[in-house]
Amino acid sequence: MIARWFRLAAVAVASLALLARPAAAQQILRDAETEAFMADMSAPLVQAAGMEPRNVQVLVINDPDINAFVAGGQYVWVHSGLIAAADNMNQVQGVVAHELGHIEGGHVIRYGEGMKEATGITLLSLVLGAAAIAAGGAEAGMGILGMGQQAAMGKFLAFSRAQESSADLAGARYLSKAGVSGKGSLEFFKKLQNQEYRLAIPQDDSYGRTHPLSGERIQVLREVYTVDPAWDKPVDPKLEARFERIKAKLVGFVSEPAQTLLKYPESDRSIPAHYARAYAWHKSAYPDKALAEVDALLAAAPHDPYFLELKGQVLLESGKPADAIPPLREAVQLTNQPLIATLLGHALIATENDANFAEAEKVLRNAIARDRENPFAWYQLGVVYEHRGDLPRAALATAERYSMMGQDQMALRSADAAMQGLKPGTVDYLRAQDIAMVSRAAVEQKRKKK
Secondary structure: OOOOOEEEEEEOOOEEEEEEOOHHHOOEEOOHHHHHHHHHHHHHHHHHOOOOHHHOEEEEEOOOOOOEEOOOOOEEEEEHHHHHHOOOHHHHHHHHHHHHHHHHOOHHHHHHHHHHHHHHHHHHHHHHHHHHHHOOOHHHHHHHHHHHHHHHHHHHHHHHHHHHHHHHHHHHHHHHHHOOOOHHHHHHHHHHHHHHHHOOOOOOOOOOOOOOOHHHHHHHHHHHHOOOOOOOOOOOHHHHHHHHHHHHHHHHHHOOHHHHHHHOOOOOOOHHHHHHHHHHHHHOOOHHHHHHHHHHHHHHOOOOHHHHHHHHHHHHHOOOHHHHHHHHHHHHHHHOOHHHHHHHHHHHHHOOOHHHHHHHHHHHHHHHHHOOOOHHHHHHHHHHHHHOOOHHHHHHHHHHHHHHOOOHHHHHHHHHHHHHHOOOOOHHHHHHHHHHHHHHHHHHHHHHHO
């Protein structure tokens, strides 16, 4: 983890709580171009870490903090604020390499070890403190409790800092093996160090922190990176150009339009600037201005699938679904990308033309076959099934969507409805049964906790 994403707190009498900030609690930013870039950028690092690139995903969440983390599985979660703050792709690569160190080291799973040791100290102090209080030494007993809590927290924090240092060195190994310079990693740690200066964080000792001080990390890593053969290796200019594009579109999407237009003024005629302004104008409900920016992009690259996707999106969301179909259809043909295919399916349905529903079903089923983790695709497929009167499969699609969103009661209700109309033993029936079983268990578990 690049920045603190754990909060430690004393609860009741010297208990220790570890609260992770799960990605599910934040808005995941799904974007075809961004995900393709992240996969290509990180693939050499993933291979260097001994993992299979197709099994590791680097995803973006909508959070302005400069941070990244892992929280189980082979997922690296990168905050939108980190990408916006990064000066170049190499800085993001340094962050991703560090997070891969956490995955390869099994650090999320091993946090239980640190908690176990800290809890042991806490419980021992609880017993000794209670004994002292029972013997009439209330002040001494409270002192034991306080010292036990402090010792437990210190033990856990030391464990956490050791894992961070281990991930730093592992990330450095991956960068070296992949032939990627560590300059970006050092540059990013300097950004974090500047934050520490602004927050007046003491720089003499990292005791009491989950992470080593950035200055300490820079000192260790500088000795590793500067002697590496890849230190002076330049970044891939094509990948860097792609990074500038996804950074600009991300800024345009998450920032206030006025901020985007200030950062990317009309005088800037670069591809990233057109991209950012297109999103800013679209967010501001100026579709004509947004389309003018998109047309400028397409003038430079008429068959760029992501420019075509954006044109289709602007047209669709400004009430022109029929006009959105040709650019979206071409974008799907060029990429076979399930997120873009879902948008095409949406446009086909939004025309309310019966002739388009067969194509919409085909497009959406193909999209889901390649990416089942897309609630909106399931929603659109449910609309298709309902339109043709296939209510059991509409209910199954709805169950899939609610299950993915963590709405267990609604998923259970929809799965039960689907089973009422599906033939027992069929693939769809068994899938509805699975969703019902998992959802029912989750609902019961939540009920017991109340």
